Amino acid sequence: MTHPPSWESSPSPGASAGSPRRAAAPQPAVGVLGIQGAVSEHIQLLRKSGSEAFAIRRAEQLHALGGLVLPGGESTAIGLLGSRHGFFEIISRRAKEGMPVWGTCAGMVLLARELEGQQPLLPLLSIRVRRNAYGRQRDSFEAGLEIPVLGEALYPGVFIRAPVVTSCGQEVQVLARWAGRAVAVQEGRLLATSFHPELTEDLRLHRYFLQLVSDAASGKALPSQPGQTGKGSVPRPAGRFPAF
Numbered sequence: 115m116t117h118p119p120s121w122e123s124s125p126s127p128g129a130s131a132g133s134p135r136r137a138a139a140p141q142p143a144v145g146v147l148g149i150q151g152a153v154s155e156h157i158q159l160l161r162k163s164g165s166e167a168f169a170i171r172r173a174e175q176l177h178a179l180g181g182l183v184l185p186g187g188e189s190t191a192i193g194l195l196g197s198r199h200g201f202f203e204i205i206s207r208r209a210k211e212g213m214p215v216w217g218t219c220a221g222m223v224l225l226a227r228e229l230e231g232q233q234p235l236l237p238l239l240s241i242r243v244r245r246n247a248y249g250r251q252r253d254s255f256e257a258g259l260e261i262p263v264l265g266e267a268l269y270p271g272v273f274i275r276a277p278v279v280t281s282c283g284q285e286v287q288v289l290a291r292w293a294g295r296a297v298a299v300q301e302g303r304l305l306a307t308s309f310h311p312e313l314t315e316d317l318r319l320h321r322y323f324l325q326l327v328s329d330a331a332s333g334k335a336l337p338s339q340p341g342q343t344g345k346g347s348v349p350r351p352a353g354r355f356p357a358f
């Protein structure tokens with residue numbers, strides 16, 4: 115562990131009143147894997163959510179991070195370059211040491227232990243996924259998702275050539291479902307979403323991830339809560355969605 119013991123986060127809103135006082139501590143920096151995809155969008159939302167955030171362009175930059183986001187984009191390209199240039203080896207090691215990692219869309223594909231098809235994966239999270247399960251770019255849509263860990267208000271789920279989770283290990287919490295399929299999952303400090311939170315104005319998922327990052331930095335034990343799932347609203351027709 116590289117952090118000194120005093121490097122603790124401020125208590126989360128849910129912390130019990132009787133817990134010992136913690137010193138306010140800086141939020142560790144979060145990286146966004148900068149090989150390809152929606153990198154700057156994630157950086158903007160992480161910064162708006164109060165974190166220092168920057169693009170990871172060289173594998174060595176992974177050593178100093180408190181957390182990492184694998185953005186949406188093209189998982190085959192990110193996988194090929196990430197495995198070839200030493201990123202994946204370090205990401206795997208750091209994630210196994212407890213660094214929080216959040217994969218969005220293509221990032222979810224890369225985190226999956228199993229894929230219907232073959233391409234380089236990390237693979238860290240006990241899910242099986244099918245790529246492009248909701249169709250092509252023109253089939254993109256936005257749907258209001260129930261994500262109970264974020265509160266009652268529906269979360270705007272932007273699905274662009276999104277993967278679907280076809281099965282989950284027992285240790286995986288399903289945070290949200292859409293049309294009966296898991297679209298947001300968590301296993302320990304690994305988080306994966308089929309959709310694109312970085313293309314919305316809603317900061318709740320970025321804040322949720324940053325809480326995992328500060329908990330990891332302060333050595334807080336992982337909660338063992340059963341997965342809660344929501345069904346979500348009727349999808350809205352597709353607007354204009356970026357292509358990565």
Ligand code: GLN
Pocket residue numbers: 185186187188189190218219220221223245246274275276277358
């Ligand atoms: N279909 C892409 C892939 O599997 C993911 C698309 C996205 O990230 N929007 O790589």
